Amino acid sequence: MTQAHSHTSHRDSGHHHGHGPQAGRHQDGDGDGGQAEILELDAEVLAGHLASITARLPLKAGPRRIVDLGCGTGAGTFALLERFPEAHVTAVDASAGHLQLLREKACARGVADRVRTVQADLDADDWPDLGTPDLVWASASMHHMARPDRALRGVHRLLAPGGLFAVVELDGFPRFLPADAPEGRPGLEERVHRATDGFHAEHVPHRGADWGPMLTAAGFAVEDERTVAVDIAGDRGGTVGRYAHGTLRRIRGAVGETLAPEDLAALDALLDLDGEHSILRRDDLGVRTERTVWAARRP
Template sequence: MAHTHLAELLDLDADVLHEYHDTVLTWVGSLTPARPRVVDLGAGSGTGTLALARQLPDAEIVAVDVDDEMLDHLRGRAHALGVADRVHTVQADLDQSWPPLGPADLIWASASLHHLAEPARALTRAHATLRPGGLFVVTELDSFPRFLPEGAGADLEERCHAVLAEIRAEKGLHMTEDWAARLVEAGFTVEAERRFDIALRAPLPAATGRYAHLTLARMRHGLDGRLPAPDLAALDTIAAGVASRTDLTVRATRTVWLARRP
């Protein structure tokens, strides 16, 4: 998927799942000191960075990502929202040596740690980046959202998810990591673990159709040679028409861990 579509998909996730995002941000904001220094690890298109900038209007935020194009997108959005003076970007591969990022009061890592080759090493570095008493917020997901109602389409969607889970395991992505245990091993105290089972039904946000289309298109991109040709053709047909459907739902699971450096 092109960078522009991936950035749009990440932005749409924040739009369609705004109630979930708002709940987490309000929760984290209530635990953050005044004038915090925040680091967003694996910032992507900047949905977390910019939401934190709105939630914490006196915060300085450092957005870290390996992808320069994503950081360009983030900087443009920060400027448009009038928060560019408080948002700074750093291009860095979190699996390599980290540039100086601290001291931080809050580190935010949303759906980014599972991509790392050695997440345990990243957690140790995050611990060193935080001030004593600082908060580390880790958010992870189990898969792409599901959209199709009961029936043949939903059955195909489930088969796609099963194959994608196999592919992620083959690639070594840490989708099923015990993050609470890893955080403790890195020296953190885990203060909370909260699972969000998201189930949205009509009336849905206006952007849901586009969100479903891009999600299914991204799923389809990784399935060549892994599903029978009739399934791939059916998925293409569903993806092509999903944006105009009125029977969609949005089902997703996210888990948030709050951990503190003692």
């Protein structure tokens, strides 16, 4: 859970991707509020891609009972509610703050009667009662599990026979800058991302895992695996700039000490909101990443 990636939770140098968010414990230097901001921007920027993923799930019928594991502030929850208008969602996360924000959004959208929130750490030995869902959704949350094999078995027990488990993972942090940026330190973003490798190897060892074999070992039948490219251009009213700033700021907090001094100075110039080189002043930003989706059925 959140992340959270967020995956941003995303966790992932304090960030959660996409979406949602994370299912274990926090490593979030900015607290829930900072992570929630990233999750909200992530949801706004990647909403279209998330909708396309929910539309292509290999479902035999519209699910009525859904569990969103590591729901964060609700990107997946609300995408699923929109896609399946007869469904009710149990949204599960470790963060009370994220769940409160999700409840407020559900009320504002008029779907509070279709959402139940549960605060839980899914790395704990015993899970709370989450019902018997037809669909379990886990976006950017499974790689945060300390014992993913145990968590997968927990999902298998949870699902109704014939139910579907959808695991969605981002291929690392999104990229935002052109390869030749910034002036004077071209390729900075790739070097910053490489600096996160050691951090992730220690703190998020399951990031980038192939979930297919693990799902099979847990008793699932994998019915679909596909990778969806995300390539979004344009500033979208400044949203992409804020998303890039929040993401790079959180990465800097985790790995800043490992960067070359010149790279750290260039990164700080991008993150200086009042500076002439601020990333918010750029008109050449985009969002580039990939999402991989595994759809597995409990026989």
